Amino acid sequence: MRVRFLCSRVLVTILPTAAVLLLWATPARAHADVEGTTPASGAVVQNAPDAVVLTFSEAVRAVPDKIRVTGPDGQRADLGRPAATDRQLRIPLRSGGGKGTYLVSYRVVSADDHPITGGFTYSLIEPSATPPTASDADAPPTPPSIAFGVAVARYVGYGGLVLLAGPMLVLCTLWPRRLPVGGRTGPATLARAGVWASALAAVAELALQFPYTLGADRSMLSAESLRAVIGSPFGVAHLVRLGVVVGAALVLRRIIAGRVGRPGIAVVVTLAVLGITGLATWPVAGHPIAGPIPALTVVADVAHLGAMAVWLGGLTVVLVSLSRRASPRELAVILPVWSDWAMLAVTVLVLAGVAQALVQVGTLDGLTGTAYGRLVLAKAGLLAVVLGVAQCSRMLVAGFTDRPDADPADAQDRTDTPRIARLQRTVLAEVAITAVVLAATAALVQTTPARTAQAGPPSRDAFNVTVTTNLFQLGIDIAPARTGVNTVHLYATDAGGRPIPVAEWSGTAALPDRGIEPIAVPLLALTSDHASGQLTFPVAGDWQLRFTVRIDETNRATATTTIQVR
Known part of the structure; x- marks a missing residue:
């Protein structure tokens, strides 16, 4: 007893x-970072590459059928099996791809056996008016x-x-x-x-x-x-x-x-x-x-x-x-x-x-x-x-x-x-x-x-803010908060900081003082509560950001904030 x-x-x-x-x-959370990509994230290239190459901070292994490149027409632009060699992931591409924006999404396993998901875009000749979006199968959340x-x-x-x-x-x-x-x-x-x-x-x-x-x-x-x-x-x-x-x-x-x-x-x-x-x-x-x-x-x-x-x-x-x-x-x-x-x-x-x-x-x-x-x-x-x-x-x-x-x-x-x-x-x-x-x-x-x-991502300058709406709190991280290509990360949580599953993400950026109307921000769902995308600021100024998050068929809300771009 x-x-x-x-x-x-x-x-x-x-x-x-x-x-x-x-x-x-x-x-x-992911235990390895992407140190660089070819083509670069957000880049506009004039010649179609034969492969997309990602370099990580640790050795990685490719997850079968979870790595893909989506072309401007919404069809897959990758060809064959991606190859992971030490810290590099190489994704072969089909020849003859059309001009526009390409979306790269990936899921790999780091050397310490943790999954890493992510995505980025690049454009051939010129960006698409409507960039491709990822399906849930591209980078399913854990x-x-x-x-x-x-x-x-x-x-x-x-x-x-x-x-x-x-x-x-x-x-x-x-x-x-x-x-x-x-x-x-x-x-x-x-x-x-x-x-x-x-x-x-x-x-x-x-x-x-x-x-x-x-x-x-x-x-x-x-x-x-x-x-x-x-x-x-x-x-x-x-x-x-x-x-x-x-x-x-x-x-x-x-x-x-x-x-x-x-x-x-x-x-x-x-x-x-x-x-x-x-x-x-x-x-x-x-x-x-x-x-x-x-x-x-x-x-x-x-x-x-x-x-x-x-x-x-x-x-x-x-x-x-x-x-x-x-x-x-x-x-x-x-x-x-x-x-x-x-x-x-x-x-x-x-x-x-x-x-x-x-x-x-x-x-x-x-x-x-x-x-x-x-x-x-x-x-x-x-x-x-x-x-x-x-x-x-x-x-x-x-x-x-x-x-x-x-x-x-x-x-x-x-x-x-x-x-x-x-x-x-x-x-x-x-x-x-x-x-x-x-x-x-x-x-x-x-x-x-x-x-x-x-170590984090290569760029250390960032804009960080949390916006509260009637449905959720939205954490907004933008780096490097300067003119040119910026990386956007969005995190949806409830009032207690617990992740909230999101059905759809969308966003715009505008600079009314310079007559720049809202520009669509392409966003990729990395996990159920985390989205990422690329945003190009052509000029400095106080940009107005609007991110709309749809929780389900009937509940959605918009978070707004202003970022000072140098």
Whole structure:
């Protein structure tokens, strides 16, 4: 009963905060930027190009049938299959294209396995009077529910790793010989939960990767698209992880069944190889592999996850099993050893985390001025609290060494019950707060690294404003707010800042002081709540902008603002 009470308190503490952190990180934003295009965005060329080339800040993979070029006549102008080579995406074009405006829309997957959608226009000879528009199939949005599901699956996977690492470590090194391994609250139960959680999370992440990268477009489900996901680094990493989980389950089953006895060197080495291999599947399918120093960030992430799993997993076994079933004399022997190991794990955890932060954040502005940096700060703050609680646990553990008189076989000797109860409370606090740190880690996976967020698009000058209407709030970003070609981004949200699905976007720009009548702004829906387009300001002045957003068949509103163009 007490164990169920402790577990319920852990869940009550963890779940609300974990949900907040996971929601903070969804939907995921693109983790790579377009550094340049040929032809240039908004350019007017005199000779028809044979291909459109996009250069990204990271290596990308093309999403099948989600990359196209629409000509002035509304027909597809691309030919054959686009080719993604390292950081470049090349889209071959048909010959003999007519004059007018061409719309390029794309969906690719970045090196850290996040989808990137976008679009731009260029014109041959002269711009079209009515530029082509994109259909929903060109750049389908990733539903927030899918992005949230990815974060939840990642969190469950971390939990499975913890529940596997803790029992494996304790069973191989610290579990008292007189105690049975199994039992309703024993390490066997935790290990089985870890196996199932790890396996189900890996399968869920694989299943969600298809709608995550293709925008939940079921019509695109095909053998080719499935092969693209399974054959990607993400898919291979998760298949390897499933194999590791199966291997660990077989080894643990033999230990739990007593067919191995105290594990020998061969079993320990096998578990170590499986553990390192399984840990490596996380960084090779995430931010670390796409970092500027992948060798450092991958190794640091493996060390970070391993130390976290050992620490939190061992604490969980201590909380729900050892502190209740071992005698005070056994605890006097086991807990000091575990305390030293925990301190080593914490040291590795901190050093590896600092190394990753230095690479992924880089600057003080990145730490304080980006969502990724603020999550790192929140994670560091929580870790500092955990370390304070852990120090209290170490002080309580030291007290057990003062009990030389207890019978090591007497599990009923509870003269140290008050101290054990205090230890259970401090360990419970460590487990609860560290589990919230895991939620922050899962949220970081869904958040653009600070180095990428700060790099942003090549142009840094911009006009930013949020206009409120009776139906929505419209965020308007225009860069570089100078004469010539400008990039427009529109974001539709409700009063609370939550994205609103938009059925249709339209806009105009006018300069009445110079006699310039409204000019149509071609807009491309990148996601359900985000549109982008190109706008050319021929002269400087105070331009009047009007953007009409249709939410459904009966609800639409217009947001107006004025931009000073230099």
